[in-house]
Amino acid sequence: MKTWTLSAALRQWGTFLGLLAIVLFFAWRLPETFPTAQNFLNISQQISMLAVVAFTMTIVMVMNDFDLSVGSTASLAGIVAAALFAAGQPVWVGVSAALAVGLLGGAFNGFLVAYIGILPFIATLGTLTMFSGAAFMVSDGKTIFGRDIPAEFAGFARFGIPLDAIGLDGAKLPLMTIAAVIVLLVVWLLLEQTTFGRRLYAIGGNRVAAELAGINTRRLRLIAFGLTGLGAAVAGLMYASRVASANPTQGAGLMLDAIAAVFLGMTMGREGEPRVLATLVGVLILGILDNGLTQMNVDSYVREVLIGAIVVSAVAISAVGQRRT
Amino acid sequence: MQTLRFQGLTKAYGGVPALSDVTLSLSCGRVHALMGENGAGKSTLIKLIAGVVAADQMTVLRDGAVVPLRTAAEATKAGFRFIHQELNIVPQLSVAENVLLGHPAPHRFGAFIDWRSLEDRAASALAFLGAEHIDVRQQAGAMATGDRMLTRIASALVADAGAAEPCLYVFDEPTAALTVTESTKLFDVIARLKERGAAVLYVSHRMNEVLQICDDVTVLRDGRHVLTTQIAKTSSAEIIEAMTGKPVSDTIPGRTAPVRQRIACRLTTLTTRDLSGLDLSLAQGEILGVAGLDQGGQTAFLRLILGQGRIQKGLLEVLGGRAPKSPEQAWARGIAYVPRERRSQGLMLGMGVRPNTLFPHLGDYGFLAQKRSEVARTRTLADQVRLRFQGTEQPVGQLSGGNQQKVLFARAIAKNPKLLLLEEPTRGVDVGARAEIHGLIRTLSNSGTAVILASSDLVELCGLADRILILQGGRQVAVVDRQAMTPADLLSRIYAPEAV
Ligand SMILES: Nc1ncnc2c1ncn2[C@@H]1O[C@H](COP(=O)(O)OP(=O)(O)OP(=O)(O)O)[C@@H](O)[C@H]1O
Numbered sequence: 001m002k003t004w005t006l007s008a009a010l011r012q013w014g015t016f017l018g019l020l021a022i023v024l025f026f027a028w029r030l031p032e033t034f035p036t037a038q039n040f041l042n043i044s045q046q047i048s049m050l051a052v053v054a055f056t057m058t059i060v061m062v063m064n065d066f067d068l069s070v071g072s073t074a075s076l077a078g079i080v081a082a083a084l085f086a087a088g089q090p091v092w093v094g095v096s097a098a099l100a101v102g103l104l105g106g107a108f109n110g111f112l113v114a115y116i117g118i119l120p121f122i123a124t125l126g127t128l129t130m131f132s133g134a135a136f137m138v139s140d141g142k143t144i145f146g147r148d149i150p151a152e153f154a155g156f157a158r159f160g161i162p163l164d165a166i167g168l169d170g171a172k173l174p175l176m177t178i179a180a181v182i183v184l185l186v187v188w189l190l191l192e193q194t195t196f197g198r199r200l201y202a203i204g205g206n207r208v209a210a211e212l213a214g215i216n217t218r219r220l221r222l223i224a225f226g227l228t229g230l231g232a233a234v235a236g237l238m239y240a241s242r243v244a245s246a247n248p249t250q251g252a253g254l255m256l257d258a259i260a261a262v263f264l265g266m267t268m269g270r271e272g273e274p275r276v277l278a279t280l281v282g283v284l285i286l287g288i289l290d291n292g293l294t295q296m297n298v299d300s301y302v303r304e305v306l307i308g309a310i311v312v313s314a315v316a317i318s319a320v321g322q323r324r325t
Numbered sequence: 326m327q328t329l330r331f332q333g334l335t336k337a338y339g340g341v342p343a344l345s346d347v348t349l350s351l352s353c354g355r356v357h358a359l360m361g362e363n364g365a366g367k368s369t370l371i372k373l374i375a376g377v378v379a380a381d382q383m384t385v386l387r388d389g390a391v392v393p394l395r396t397a398a399e400a401t402k403a404g405f406r407f408i409h410q411e412l413n414i415v416p417q418l419s420v421a422e423n424v425l426l427g428h429p430a431p432h433r434f435g436a437f438i439d440w441r442s443l444e445d446r447a448a449s450a451l452a453f454l455g456a457e458h459i460d461v462r463q464q465a466g467a468m469a470t471g472d473r474m475l476t477r478i479a480s481a482l483v484a485d486a487g488a489a490e491p492c493l494y495v496f497d498e499p500t501a502a503l504t505v506t507e508s509t510k511l512f513d514v515i516a517r518l519k520e521r522g523a524a525v526l527y528v529s530h531r532m533n534e535v536l537q538i539c540d541d542v543t544v545l546r547d548g549r550h551v552l553t554t555q556i557a558k559t560s561s562a563e564i565i566e567a568m569t570g571k572p573v574s575d576t577i578p579g580r581t582a583p584v585r586q587r588i589a590c591r592l593t594t595l596t597t598r599d600l601s602g603l604d605l606s607l608a609q610g611e612i613l614g615v616a617g618l619d620q621g622g623q624t625a626f627l628r629l630i631l632g633q634g635r636i637q638k639g640l641l642e643v644l645g646g647r648a649p650k651s652p653e654q655a656w657a658r659g660i661a662y663v664p665r666e667r668r669s670q671g672l673m674l675g676m677g678v679r680p681n682t683l684f685p686h687l688g689d690y691g692f693l694a695q696k697r698s699e700v701a702r703t704r705t706l707a708d709q710v711r712l713r714f715q716g717t718e719q720p721v722g723q724l725s726g727g728n729q730q731k732v733l734f735a736r737a738i739a740k741n742p743k744l745l746l747l748e749e750p751t752r753g754v755d756v757g758a759r760a761e762i763h764g765l766i767r768t769l770s771n772s773g774t775a776v777i778l779a780s781s782d783l784v785e786l787c788g789l790a791d792r793i794l795i796l797q798g799g800r801q802v803a804v805v806d807r808q809a810m811t812p813a814d815l816l817s818r819i820y821a822p823e824a825v
């Protein structure tokens with residue numbers, strides 16, 4: 001738009017300002033421990049798994065769909081890799097198998113949604129249970145850990161690139177963070193700079209119209225769900241590497257946080273549409289709140305209440321701002 | 326009540342004026358036409374006096390006394406009733422519920438909805454419209470466009486017990502989605518409302534309607550008032566000149582190049598779930614009109630060629646090959662389509678003019694987006710259809726109704742299609758742009774594009790088509806030569822009970 005109005009700018013940038021406010025608040029309350037390079041590096045590692053799931057969740061949410069099964073896909077991927085390691089397979093076999101499971105599981109969601117025509121809520125609620133059950137079956141309900149997990153695999157989460165060169169002696173940029181940044185770049189390129197991404201936005205804008213305008217909505221939805229599943233599997237592997245073990249429920253917390261992060265980001269869209277860079281802001285808000293409140297020794301139940309309230313109020317403020325012109 | 330005066334109506338969207346200090350006086354028992362080009366501000370004016378959009382400035386006077394009007398509820402209380410241009414019915418609800426939507430529902434024992442009386446009231450409102458054929462219990466989404474419109478009109482006609490007798494009825498392009506017969510019924514209703522002493526404000530781009538049913542006319546241009554006069558004292562030429570600032574001819578240009586030999590599309594004894602007995606062929610450069618009653622199978626016919634129907638019997642050849650299997654294949658092979666319902670089937674309302682125009686053609690840009698050349702192409706196309714917009718990134722939901730329609734047309738002609746499928750291509754488009762679009766269709770056809778044009782606008786059909794296919798209930802009943810076919814003849818053929 002040609003004209004710039006304060007209220008419109010506030011609505012679009014309000015969530016970003018909220019992020020800044022949160023950072024400033026913790027920097028003020030925790031001057032010793034919060035605003036340090038080491039803490040920021042820690043945060044980046046802590047949020048990297050959520051970030052990967054949220055970025056790839058954005059791909060389906062662009063089409064007005066969503067995927068409830070990402071958490072159990074992540075668990076299943078971790079379990080599949082660990083089970084193969086336990087059976088003596090090399091790292092690359094376990095990792096590839098886990099990624100394949102994620103991609104196929106996601107594509108199965110896409111098949112149910114796009115070709116069979118089941119609502120995404122129902123379809124992915126169903127597969128959530130299926131994948132989670134499969135994880136229990138593969139692992140016999142037990143945690144796979146210890147010598148079964150190869151050192152190279154667990155090492156991924158511990159290594160980083162030393163930052164001595166830029167004056168941060170002893171600090172390391174975690175590989176997990178780098179992985180999340182790569183996923184961010186790939187998803188951003190895909191959604192914002194390719195024909196593929198533009199078509200997904202078209203489907204989100206009006207699916208019937210997109211179909212009649214020659215866009216193959218079914219195939220694109222199948223692929224998009226596949227990518228979301230793949231992202232969930234990547235996150236599941238990162239998680240398993242971080243804790244050097246795999247159990248059939250460890251991804252469970254990811255789904256709600258990922259959806260919340262995308263919703264937070266959507267408050268920044270001009271028309272309330274998801275954008276992956278905005279999702280990053282959502283992820284940062286959730287991750288920094290968690291980190292700061294933990295450092296302030298806020299009880300974890302209170303923390304949940306607070307985070308939930310912040311998500312709801314951000315979305316509410318944006319909805320109110322959009323209502324009447 | 327004698328007169329209603331709306332004074333100093335002003336509204337800007339994000340700093341861009343849509344309506345500047347317009348004053349409108351309406352009298353009881355008179356029908357007042359509101360005219361202007363696409364984007365002139367007609368719908369904006371109506372949204373202001375309906376209280377659905379906040380006015381920057383507005384005074385409402387009834388016989389000289391100020392009427393408070395800031396919300397839709399206050400407008401209803403003042404006795405104003407509206408049929409908006411773009412609102413639609415709620416497809417999941419029954420017809421009766423849609424008719425009574427926005428009215429207090431009748432209750433039993435103060436708590437339970439009295440369904441019987443709700444249905445009775447809806448039925449009587451429909452009967453007043455002469456639309457007794459509509460079953461009030463059916464789901465509204467299952468109805469054809471015309472019946473949906475009638476349902477919406479009925480909703481404005483319901484009188485609420487206790488509330489003031491409605492004194493103003495506002496119709497924003499009600500006939501754009503109606504067939505000729507349905508329109509005639511609507512005009513009857515308007516005449517009766519007039520007799521009851523109500524004032525009527527009527528928006529339409531169809532000059533003959535305005536001359537036929539209106540008493541006064543006000544013309545807007547670029548959000549400003551340019552003319553108010555009595556219909557009896559003016560002419561269609563004067564109104565058009567006031568609207569556009571220059572004289573415009575609305576005669577449809579004739580063919581200047583002969584129809585080619587090559588066949589673009591051939592149907593041989595074709596049957597699908599919704600269509601039967603189709604047997605015809607279409608040459609390149611030819612324009613085939615498709616006429617029929619509402620839901621007579623026109624949509625199914627065009628969608629079949631777009632690759633969306635399953636052939637049960639017979640043969641369909643398109644552009645020298647087999648029928649496309651999906652709209653994706655169809656567009657890729659040079660078939661373009663303008664769907665019937667621009668908002669639900671055509672546009673991504675939240676997205677910009679550029680993506681909306683170019684979605685089917687993204688493949689031309691390879692895998693990576695190329696914003697600059699897309700913007701340039703969008704601008705060229707927008708000029709061709711005379712789009713009135715603020716920029717290629719403006720969301721199409723912010724365009725006026727007629728301009729939204731032009732975006733769809735621009736999308737369809739973007740790549741000089743070999744076969745152009747059009748459904749109601751000029752619905753809601755103003756006189757000037759309509760002539761422009763007719764000119765573009767003619768140019769394409771002269772250059773060899775085959776066109777299938779389904780339209781309820783019989784003047785348009787008779788003016789453009791070489792032959793006209795008449796469908797009844799999805800069955801081909803005749804293919805008539807346009808030569809010596811007047812709109813009146815065509816109308817009688819559409820309704821004629823053909824021998825099976
Ligand atoms: N929500 C909006 N945001 C920005 N601009 C808008 C919005 N709604 C309308 N406009 C602009 O206001 C102007 C007037 O639009 P309006 O819908 O009143 O035209 P109209 O006379 O009804 O045209 P039509 O005959 O095409 O229906 C147009 O230029 C349109 O782009």
Ligand SMILES: [Mg+2]
Pocket residue numbers: 367368369410497725726727
């Ligand atoms: Mg309008």
